[in-house]
Amino acid sequence: MIGTQTPKISIVLPVYNEEAGILATIAALEQFISNQDEAYEMIFVDDGSVDASAQLIKQARLNDDAIRLVQFSRNFGHQLAITAGIRYATGDAVVVMDADLQDPPEVIPAMIKCWRAGNQVVYGQRLGRDGETWFKKLTAKLFYRVLKRATPLDIPLDTGDFRLMDRRVVTVLAKLDEPGPFVRGLVSWVGFKQTAVTYERHERIAGQSKYPLNKMFGLAIDGLTSFSGLPLQFSVWAGAGLFLLSVVAFIHIVVSGTAGESDLLLATLLLTTSLILLSIGLVSTYLYRIFVSSRKRPLYVVAETTGFRQVQHYPNYTESSQKWG
Known part of the structure; x- marks a missing residue:
């Protein structure tokens, strides 16, 4: 819950081969944060990138100690990167968003307003999807509607992982160790008071989508088999x-x-x-x-972390090294 002191917001961003646009993302977030009243930390989770994404984030941290970096030992997947980021977050609320600025930071104040009004989860509901093919738009629309009908949960339509979650929700999610997690489904499963903020999803600032057809299909299968018989x-x-x-x-x-x-x-x-x-x-x-x-294997293996003083350990979690710098 929100106390009398200035709340701290953790922004969790899964990263996979985003070197073409990661500095622009960091600059946009820094510009956004500079105009906000809340305290912020940015937690980038590098999901085994084979480009210079992690190095660029480390360089940016030299000028901004609000930046944190978690590096997986290999590619474990987008949903596990979100899971790790949630576990490392220390804020009173946690915002999950993509690292390509398709999820605009300008929506976060509206989420915070709803959070202050007593909602524990505020999810971004898409009104449009700029820069995406008609096929991806059509299959995404069908997927959300099939998932809603196939599961007993009230999983909102046309929503991704872009959302704000209260510390109480984050604490529950962080303790779950479900293999192949479908995060947006788990957020609906844990309950609490939830509401929507609508927005227009932007086009990627650079690079290519990290969810090609095969990964989209895999995510759909995980969503269905996780919550529906x-x-x-x-x-x-x-x-x-x-x-x-x-x-x-x-x-x-x-x-x-x-x-x-x-x-x-x-x-x-x-x-x-x-x-x-x-x-x-x-x-x-x-x-x-x-x-x-x-x-009973760990969900992921962390090779290195940068910028953390203390980390909460959870089941199915392995960390190799940690440093402050």
Whole structure:
């Protein structure tokens, strides 16, 4: 909760190969912070970048001690980078945003206002997505609506990870050690009072999207299998649909006598095989999540941190070295 003293806001930014625009992001955030009343820290989590992102952040820290850096030993993924940033954050509230300025810092004051009004989570809800292809916009829109219908949680439509969370929410999230976390789903799962702030998502300032089609698909699968048992019912629906199709095909053959039985048999066999394989794949996804959880490995490995005096340790967390500088 907000005390009488000036609150501290932690901004968590996952970073992966952002050298083309990271200095512009830092400059924009510094400009924004200079005009705010709250105290701020910027926590950059380098998710195993193979470019100069980490070095540029370290250089920027020489002139700004509000900058912090967490470096993973390899690429562990965007959602785990957010998880690590949340665990390292020390603010009264934590803002999660992308490091490419697609999430505009100018929205943060509106989030803080809602937070001061008593909301523990204030999420950014997109009105538009500049600079993205029609295909990505369409698939994102479909994904959020399928996810909302498939899960018992009230996961807001058209929202990413851009949000402000109260310290109480952050404390709960930091203690979760779920493999393959779907952060925006977990935030809905923990509850608390939540509200939305609408905004226009900007175009990337530089570089390329770190969520190509394969990663978008993986995130969608994680979201569905983390919070919904609905895909497991697919085989039941598929079996019922295939039964009805078989009945219709049989009636058509008997009545018309025009369809070739061999062609129909082959088509039915292929359809049946594909449905069986898809059903097995869905079940295997759930089994794999159980397997990953049973290994009890750390969620991520931190190779080095810069700018932290004290770090809270949590389960499934490994850190190699830490330094202040």
